[in-house]
Amino acid sequence: MKVIVIGLGRMGTGLSLNLVKKGHNVTVIDSNPDAFEGLGKNFTGTKIVGIGFDRDILSKARIDQVDAVVSCTASDEANAVIARIAKNIYRVPRVIARLCDARKADIYHRIGIQTISTTTWGIERATEILTFDQLDSIYEMGNGSVNLVRIEVPPLLVGHTVNDLTAIGEIQVITISRKNKTFIPTHGTIFEADDILYLCILASATDKLKSMLGLQ
Secondary structure, three states, X not given: OEEEEEOOOHHHHHHHHHHHHOOOEEEEEEOOXXXXXXXXXXXXXXXXXXXXXXXXXHHHOXXXXXXXXXXXXXXXXXXXXXXXXXXXXXXXXXXXXXXXXXXXXXXXXXXXXXXXXOOHHHHHXXXXXXXXXXXXXXXEEOOOOEEEEEEEOOHHHOOOEHHHHOEOOOEEEEEEEEOOEEEOOOOXXXXXXXXXXXXXXXXXXXXXXXXXXXXX
């Protein structure tokens, strides 16, 4: 996966190193050349000095070819501008903006931009959002007979309930991550766009789950 990370504070640096460690192609942008020192000598990504919403800088970073953009500068306003440019002009599939003012989160979500906090948890959350496939097995139990998987809720399930994605003894939604919060749902919990679901499933029920999700 190709990712642009803009802003190399604690979050941007940690996220960039996390993604490179996982084998992803990372380009980092910061207006301060000294900021790159935090990446260390073994950072294998591309470094670009410049302003994150400068069109020439974004072109140099090949924003038209990337899978994701994460803007985590020190300014909520700058992050919003960068995220909107990436989402609306370059049609980047996944866009995340760091957010200090939680009151703005709903506004960002309405225009299709994920938000993250400025904590260590935020680094892990951003990595999680960026790095999983449609049906990603993250833990196997009982020699692989039971799997814990995570998915981003598909459009066809938005507005449906957890009960619609439950098969007794085979498929169970365990937790939902939504707008920077994770909770245990009830059978009546309604899925919303951009929800990340964690499900426990029997390996033998994988095809059934894919069918329920509209993946086959």
